[in-house]
Amino acid sequence: MSESQMLSNLRVPFGQRGSRLYAAKDVQRGLDCGCHCPKCGARLIANHPKIKRHYFSHHQAKDCPGGYETAIHLMAKQILLDYRWVRTPGKTVELIERHYSEIDELTDQVSYPERDLQLTEIVSEQKEERWRPDLTATLRNGATLFIEIKVTHGVHEEKMVDLDNLLEIDLSKVKASQLSDTEVFAEIVLRSAPRDWHRCSLYDNLERTETNRKRLRTRAEAQYQRWLEATKQERAMADEERRVAANRRQKAKADQKAKFHSRQLIKPLLEQAQKEQRDYLPLPSKGTPSDWRIEGEEVFAGHRSEWQGMIHRTFVYGRPINSVFSVNDVVRHVCANIPLAPAMAGLMKHRQILTAEELDTIRTPDDVIAKYLFLLGLSAYLQPGAHDGTYVVIDRDQNWDPSTILRRPRGSGY
């Protein structure tokens, strides 16, 4: 250790007389100060240089490690014990509310500014659980405040994690020049030195905190109610979907059953129609065009002259020359006015459930009427129209051109 370091080690900012500490300027010069080193107990000399600041030095000591820091530490405690107030840092209380684990948590903060707290009682080095904080104070509301004074940068002691409302005042950056005047140092200790809460519950239950907590709780409750409502609606919708699906299944089953019954009904009708139409009749003889034998004419209940006569009256003679009609017009008109054979009437009622293969085994009214119209065309009563499935009424004597008959209406089946 160098001489200068030794010298500096042997300087102390405050001397102890009796149970109190003093600054060098507040005591008599030299050994008359009556002070001792608060660390090693050696007698101190109060130095009062004319220009430089005042200080203590050891009277007869080779070395006094830690004397400087000990003096600061003890003086800071003495100041707090004397003044009985301290500035505490601001504090932000974090609020968290959650009403149900499936809901996001809501957070809020309540911030309090730094403030000066009166200490109604304050004692030094009072054992608290397994700790011995530098100072233990009682606040006006009865709460306990622990104060730790940090002077050295040395090894940090384990934080006093068990202690609530623990305030640490950091004096490690205090300069030697700030120590010669007790008033200046007191200002630093009480108010301006950096300080921090290790733990602090002083603000947790203050009115403003409680008000915000209540508000947050109300929001969380509302959120929970909304969630509950949404969940209920979701469940209702799911129930409704299940109900609709069940109805659909039931209806499909009913349709299936109805279709099965219809098919049961159709089978004998189809067989009967097939039997009636088994032997096709020969092509038309010449003669009156309302009494031609047409393949499949058994589809109609009465005599062929009834439906053929109707077509003649309504679509051939009954219409002006050059008027156009379609095969479908004729089918609709005839079927609306001429009764079908009983088996055919049943089949046409359930036409949509007949398969294409089944339809191929019989002649329908459409087939028979199309065939009849085709034959009327061959015999020059009609002429195929410009569109498929249409015919034009012609003047048989003047306009008949047999070549046009080669244009067979599509869908006629012939």
Ligand SMILES: [Zn+2]
């Ligand atoms: Zn000493």
